[in-house]
Amino acid sequence: MNKARKGPAFLVIFLMLLLIVAYIYAAYQTVKPARGLICNGVFVETVNVGGMSEDEARTAVAQYRDEYLQRTVEVDVNGKTVSATLEQLGYNCEVGDVIAKAMQVGKDGNPFTNYAKIREIATTPLVYKLKYDAKEKKIRTFVNKKCKKKCAKAKNAKVKRENGTFVYTDAKEGSTIDVDSTAAQIKKAVEQAKSGDAIRVKADVTIQEPTVTKDLASRCKDKIGSFQTNFNAGNVSRSKNLSNAARLINDHVIYPGETFSVHDTISPLTEENGYYAAPSYSNGEVVDSIGGGVCQVSTTLYNAVLKAELEVVERSPHSMVVSYVKPSMDAAIAGDYKDFKFRNDTEVPIYIEGGVYSGTIYFNIYGEETRSDDREVTFESETTQTMQPGADKITYDKTKPASYTKVTQEAHVGYKAVLWKIVKENGKTKKTQINSSTYQAVPRYVTKGAAEGTPAASAKPQTTKKATKEPKATAKPKKTAKPKATVKPQETAVPAAAEPTTEAQ
Structure with missing residues (x-):
């Protein structure tokens, strides 16, 4: 009876062992060929890398990536399309990590788990995604x-x-x-x-x-300020400089809130920009420089702006007085050291018209006239102090005889002056200081002969008896209209003697 029972039991055990051995053998046979290859059923994006070696898979996936990076991104900007490829936008992807992961599928466990994994992905593919990094x-x-x-x-x-x-x-x-x-x-x-x-x-x-808007712009139609000064048309180079600078300023529109700079508008002062060498002020001397004379342009515009009662942002006097306006009525230009700027503090655009004719330079400023008809505005220059130039500055020339004497530059009297704005309106008069200016006194420059190398005893410097007189205004103030905010007066010091900047006079 016991022997009869043992027979079937032994058979069952034998069959089970046989099945186990068969399973192990099948798993081994399945896993073995995949050890150097990627298992079937593994994808990277849409690329089937199953059965590929690592190098083959890397090449195939890299090709897919390169093609993907040529995809185009289209951006709609105001109905217009702007395009760029992903590669152009800085996208990229390293395929090494994902290939390494694909290679490990079915290889990182024991034969049984690896076999199970391989059978699973044979029916349900395993898909890896590429990660694109954007710059x-x-x-x-x-x-x-x-x-x-x-x-x-x-x-x-x-x-x-x-x-x-x-x-x-x-x-x-x-x-x-x-x-x-x-x-x-x-x-x-x-x-x-x-x-x-x-x-x-x-x-x-x-x-x-x-x-x-066009409606707002059309309110710019009234002449609100005008001024002119005279110049010597016989000085051809200086005349051309004035004409060129006036041309560059003419036809400019300054919108509400904007600031206009003469320096920025007429620069650079070079021959290429239409300028010539003409007299300028430099460290107390009159010298020739490219663009000499353009200070008369800024000065003329300055006075037109004053009459228009616009806000003056920046203004500097010359180091010495000029002949075309009274003291404190000038506006010097010198490199980036001195500039004339004003701001449109009205509600409508400001239009500048300017030019030269027959020895006269003029500027007209247009905007919207909002000032009352009975408003009368004038400007008055007051000299508060006069400074005499002192002794001659003598230079000896060994190539000239001792009897030789030549005045190379006349003396300039120095001044301290104040510009007043006088407003008469509604039977009342108001006087406001606009600026305070100082002009240095400069001695006469004299060259004397010293052929023998030793100055004559009689060559002792003499005090100049006659100097340049205070200049007279060239334009009679005209009636203007209602002011905006009064410009705060500014004290301007005498430029230092070693100042490297040349004023265009």
């Missing part, structure tokens, strides 16, 4: 340089004066692009894009309205 700086650069070009700035209505008549053009709205927001949208769209889908983004754009 945000490149995306921002693309938006800032390429997309931004499709956004035009708002254009204010323009003011032109043709044949004595004003012409006004229409304003145009513009737009601005939010670089950060648009770059973030591009990055998000790329991350969410599926294979084969177009990658499209709508830029984050804000409409920009012009600040000056």
Whole structure:
């Protein structure tokens, strides 16, 4: 009876062992060929890398990546399309890590678990995704340089004066692009894009309205300030400099709140920009320099601005008095050291008209006249102190005989002066100080002969008896209208003797 029972039990055990051995053998046979290859059923994105060696898989996936990086991102900016490939946007992907992971499938456990994994992916593929890294700086650069070009700035209505008549053009709205927001949208769209889908983004754009409409611009029609000064037309080079600088300033429009700089407008003072060598002030001497004379341009404009009662931002006197206006009525230009600036503190555009004719330079300023008819504005120069030039400054020339004497530069009397603004309105008079200016006294420059190398005893410097007189104004003040805010007076010191800047006189 026991023997009969043992027979079937032994058979069952034998069969079970046989099945186990068969399973182990099958697992071994399945796993063995995959040891140097990637298991079947493994994908990287859409690339079937099953059965490939590591090098083969790396090549196949790299090719897929390179093709993917040529996908185009399209950005809609104001209805216009701007495109760039993912590669151009700085996207990239290293395939080494994902290939290493694919190689380990079915190899990192015992034969039984590896066998189970291999059987599983044979029916349910294992797909690895590539991770693309973006260089945000490149995306921002693309938006800032390429997309931004499709956004035009708002254009204010323009003011032109043709044949004595004003012409006004229409304003145009513009737009601005939010670089950060648009770059973030591009990055998000790329991350969410599926294979084969177009990658499209709508830029984050804000409409920009012009600040000056045609209706506002058309209010610039009244002459609110005017001034002119005279010059010697016989000095051809200086005359050309005045004409050139006036031309560069003419036809300028200053919109509300904007500041106008004479230096920035007429520079550079070079031959290439139409200037010639002409007399200028430099360290107490009169010397020739390119652009000499343009200070008369800024001075004439300064007085027109005063009559228009606009806000003066920056103004400096010359180091010595000039002949074309009274003291304190000038405005010097010298490199980036001295400039004349004024601001349009009205509600409408300001138009500058200027030019030269028959030895006269003029500027007319147009805007909107808001001042009352009974308002009368004049400006008065008051000399508060006179400083005599002192002894001659003598230079000896050994190539000239002892009897030789030549005055190379006349003396200049020094002054301290104040400019007053006098307003008469509604039966009342108000006097306000506009500026305080100081002009240095400069001695006469004399060259004497000293052929024998020793100055004659009689060559002792003498005090100059006659010097340049205080200049007279060349233009009679005219009636103007209602002021805006009164310009705060500024004290201007005498320029240092070693000042390296040349004033264009």
